[in-house]
Amino acid sequence: TDPISREKSIQEETDEEFLGGFDVYLIGDKSGSMQANLRGEMLWQMQRRAAYLIFSSLHRFEQNLRRAGLDNDRNLAVRTQGISFRGDGKDDIDLDKPLTNNFSPVDKVRYWRSLTNQGNGNGDVAALSYIYEQIKTEVDSAKKSGGRDQRLRLVFVCSDGAPDDTAAVQNLAEKIGQLGAVV
Numbered sequence: 424t425d426p427i428s429r430e431k432s433i434q435e436e437t438d439e440e441f442l443g444g445f446d447v448y449l450i451g452d453k454s455g456s457m458q459a460n461l462r463g464e465m466l467w468q469m470q471r472r473a474a475y476l477i478f479s480s481l482h483r484f485e486q487n488l489r490r491a492g493l494d495n496d497r498n499l500a501v502r503t504q505g506i507s508f509r510g511d512g513k514d515d516i517d518l519d520k521p522l523t524n525n526f527s528p529v530d531k532v533r534y535w536r537s538l539t540n541q542g543n544g545n546g547d548v549a550a551l552s553y554i555y556e557q558i559k560t561e562v563d564s565a566k567k568s569g570g571r572d573q574r575l576r577l578v579f580v581c582s583d584g585a586p587d588d589t590a591a592v593q594n595l596a597e598k599i600g601q602l603g604a605v606v
């Protein structure tokens with residue numbers, strides 16, 4: 424007859440999962456085959472314009488997030504990085520735009536100009552290795568400091584042809600995926 428005597432107060436604490444931001448890596452192709460013409464425009468010009476528009480859009484999104492006044496511990500900061508390959512070696516990788524949440528006018532000009540320097544080899548494997556080492560270092564650093572790595576990493580590989588070593592590309596994509604990134 425007295426339901427209050429059968430109530431049990433429970434206070435349950437749970438950790439709320441949240442995303443710590445986005446890292447977008449764009450790997451550009453500056454191999455010799457990008458000189459090919461498609462509908463009156465060279466492939467490298469189309470790639471350069473597309474990459475520039477992607478970075479500009481993401482930077483505008485980042486600015487809107489800042490204006491929204493989100494809490495610092497829940498910040499959805501968007502960082503972008505652009506690298507490109509001119510050949511198949513480690514020395515043929517260009518850092519066109521460092522991993523930051525800025526895309527300043529200087530960055531824009533530097534990035535635009537960098538994507539015009541064509542090489543002559545397919546460096547998919549070298550570029551993915553570069554990105555893998557970079558992400559692995561950052562994830563390991565977060566683990567050593569006792570924190571959890573909350574960033575979502577997206578890796579976009581732009582290439583106009585098949586890689587020289589398909590198995591190596593698939594292997595690296597899988598290894599990057601094991602670090603929590605999407606290729």
